[in-house]
Amino acid sequence: MTIFGWLRLTCRQAQVLLSERQDRRLGPFETLRLRLHLTACDWCSRVARHFRFISEAVRRIGT
Amino acid sequence: MDARDLQQAIADLRPTLLRIARLQLRNDTWAEDAVSETLISALEGANRFGGQSQLKTWVVGILKHKIIDQFRRGDREVSMEAAAEAAQVESFDELYTADGHRVDPPLDWGDPEAAYARVQFFEILQTCVEELPAGLARVFMMREWLELDTAQVCKENSITATNCFVMLHRARMRLRECLENRWFAAAPAL
Numbered sequence: 195m196t197i198f199g200w201l202r203l204t205c206r207q208a209q210v211l212l213s214e215r216q217d218r219r220l221g222p223f224e225t226l227r228l229r230l231h232l233t234a235c236d237w238c239s240r241v242a243r244h245f246r247f248i249s250e251a252v253r254r255i256g257t
Numbered sequence: 258m259d260a261r262d263l264q265q266a267i268a269d270l271r272p273t274l275l276r277i278a279r280l281q282l283r284n285d286t287w288a289e290d291a292v293s294e295t296l297i298s299a300l301e302g303a304n305r306f307g308g309q310s311q312l313k314t315w316v317v318g319i320l321k322h323k324i325i326d327q328f329r330r331g332d333r334e335v336s337m338e339a340a341a342e343a344a345q346v347e348s349f350d351e352l353y354t355a356d357g358h359r360v361d362p363p364l365d366w367g368d369p370e371a372a373y374a375r376v377q378f379f380e381i382l383q384t385c386v387e388e389l390p391a392g393l394a395r396v397f398m399m400r401e402w403l404e405l406d407t408a409q410v411c412k413e414n415s416i417t418a419t420n421c422f423v424m425l426h427r428a429r430m431r432l433r434e435c436l437e438n439r440w441f442a443a444a445p446a447l
Contacts, residue, residue, distance in 0.1 A: 204357025
């Protein structure tokens with residue numbers, strides 16, 4: 195496998211990491227792979243914004 | 258606000274508190290207990306409410322502590338439910354192609370923060386959370402609403418960290434779809 199293939203994430207994998215990064219510190223390799231994916235994928239960048247928004251919105255319940 | 262008005266304002270929060278407690282606890286008896294204890298604490302401590310924050314925010318802060326206490330009292334039941342749901346497989350296959358890319362683009366939600374000003378948005382958000390399976394909702398709300406760290410959430414639910422991450426991911430994916438379909442795709446006038 196090429197280095198590019200090794201770094202490549204699918205949207206499915208990226209969206210799992212987008213969720214997990216809200217709950218744990220990602221490792222440097224995971225962070226790199228996710229950043230590369232988000233740079234190229236507008237759809238996953240949207241999902242990243244949606245997840246952050248959902249966290250913030252839930253924290254406002256009852257305030 | 259005089260003492261009598263403050264007591265009445267605290268009592269008037271009961272329906273709101275009950276809905277929030279049910280959202281988190283998924284057990285009417287536990288929710289009633291947590292809300293009753295919250296109201297008693299708030300009424301007893303009303304003279305300590307200095308008005309620095311909104312009354313509702315102050316009382317909801319008390320409710321959060323009571324809910325955590327309630328979890329700890331009923332932790333065996335909670336753990337079994339969460340563990341059972343953690344074992345369920347949910348792959349979201351319909352969202353992805355065989356090679357792992359999304360089939361359809363998620364909607365652009367524009368300026369989603371504008372929704373904070375809309376009471377109806379929070380109604381829909383709470384409905385979306387209510388529709389999550391009980392264990393999933395509990396784990397998600399412990400993490401996001403009670404703001405417990407992941408290790409505490411895993412411990413309180415007796416689930417592994419891996420299961421915890423999987424459950425949180427499922428909850429976020431379901432909530433994302435639910436909010437997209439019921440709020441953002443409906444394009445309410447903001």
